[in-house]
Amino acid sequence: MTIYLMCFILFLVGFYGVITKRDLVKIILSLAIMGYSTNLFLIIFAYRTGAHYPILEKGTSVTAMVDPLPQALVLTSIVIELGITALLVALAVRLYGKYKTFDITKIRRLLG
Amino acid sequence: MPVETWLTFVLGIMIIGSVVALELKDILSAIIAIGIVGLGVSVAFLFLQAPDLAIVQFLFEIFAIIILIKAFIKKDYHVETPSRINLYLSGITVIILVVIFIFSIPIFKSLPVFGEPLMTTSQYYLDNGAAETGAANLVSSIILDYRAYDTLGEVTVLFTAILGALTVLRIKSRTKMEKR
Numbered sequence: 001m002t003i004y005l006m007c008f009i010l011f012l013v014g015f016y017g018v019i020t021k022r023d024l025v026k027i028i029l030s031l032a033i034m035g036y037s038t039n040l041f042l043i044i045f046a047y048r049t050g051a052h053y054p055i056l057e058k059g060t061s062v063t064a065m066v067d068p069l070p071q072a073l074v075l076t077s078i079v080i081e082l083g084i085t086a087l088l089v090a091l092a093v094r095l096y097g098k099y100k101t102f103d104i105t106k107i108r109r110l111l112g
Numbered sequence: 113m114p115v116e117t118w119l120t121f122v123l124g125i126m127i128i129g130s131v132v133a134l135e136l137k138d139i140l141s142a143i144i145a146i147g148i149v150g151l152g153v154s155v156a157f158l159f160l161q162a163p164d165l166a167i168v169q170f171l172f173e174i175f176a177i178i179i180l181i182k183a184f185i186k187k188d189y190h191v192e193t194p195s196r197i198n199l200y201l202s203g204i205t206v207i208i209l210v211v212i213f214i215f216s217i218p219i220f221k222s223l224p225v226f227g228e229p230l231m232t233t234s235q236y237y238l239d240n241g242a243a244e245t246g247a248a249n250l251v252s253s254i255i256l257d258y259r260a261y262d263t264l265g266e267v268t269v270l271f272t273a274i275l276g277a278l279t280v281l282r283i284k285s286r287t288k289m290e291k292r
Contacts, residue, residue: 008220040156043157046229048231051161055248067229068234079168079271082172083277090280
């Protein structure tokens with residue numbers, strides 16, 4: 001319960017950054033924070049007390065393993081996040097080359 | 113110490129790191145503070161018995177820091193001038209977020225308790241994964257066999273994102289063309 005709430009606080013910190021910051025770099029960092037907290041929440045949700053990692057070895061039994069399904073899906077999600085960060089950084093660099101600023105209140109013209 | 117204590121500790125460090133990253137004026141310090149958060153996620157994955165995810169998260173974090181520093185470090189960085197209206201808006205936003213947090217506590221109470229997951233579909237994968245796919249690592253058996261189309265979609269999304277980034281970086285802007 002406490003851990004869920006702390007994870008949600010981390011998400012809200014990222015959300016606060018997305019809403020209030022006027023700097024493109026800070027907005028990209030806030031989106032990264034939101035992604036981290038979501039991934040971490042899914043993995044926290046999959047933990048079973050006293051269980052071990054889902055890899056079969058000698059002397060291990062399937063009855064004492066953590067949930068492998070969220071781990072597989074989050075593995076996908078982490079890799080996609082890297083691609084999205086790269087795309088956002090590329091867009092921000094292009095905007096900087098055009099406007100010479102990262103301030104989103106000064107990026108107003110919609111010319112190509 | 114139990115896992116909960118360690119996780120609370122790591123999550124506290126991550127929250128402090130994210131607040132510091134958002135409030136610092138210097139861009140290099142902000143990016144390095146984001147590194148605290150990402151590596152904290154990696155450590156938390158280790159505590160939660162997910163070694164594959166910890167390795168992938170570590171690599172992701174290093175790549176992300178390299179990309180961010182390489183892209184942003186040579187730009188002359190403007191300093192935000194906090195106006196009074198902006199301060200008011202930040203205060204109102206914090207209050208609204210606190211209200212959202214308070215009202216969302218019952219939702220988290222209705223979730224299963226930490227340490228007791230649902231294990232409905234996953235129990236089938238755990239029981240039959242080794243016999244049906246022949247993989248000792250059950251996470252990779254799910255990624256590459258049961259949910260292989262998910263992985264195909266992931267590769268497509270990653271390819272599209274990288275293609276978009278390369279396209280955006282390669283084209284010459286109209287102002288530069290006119291200057292020539």
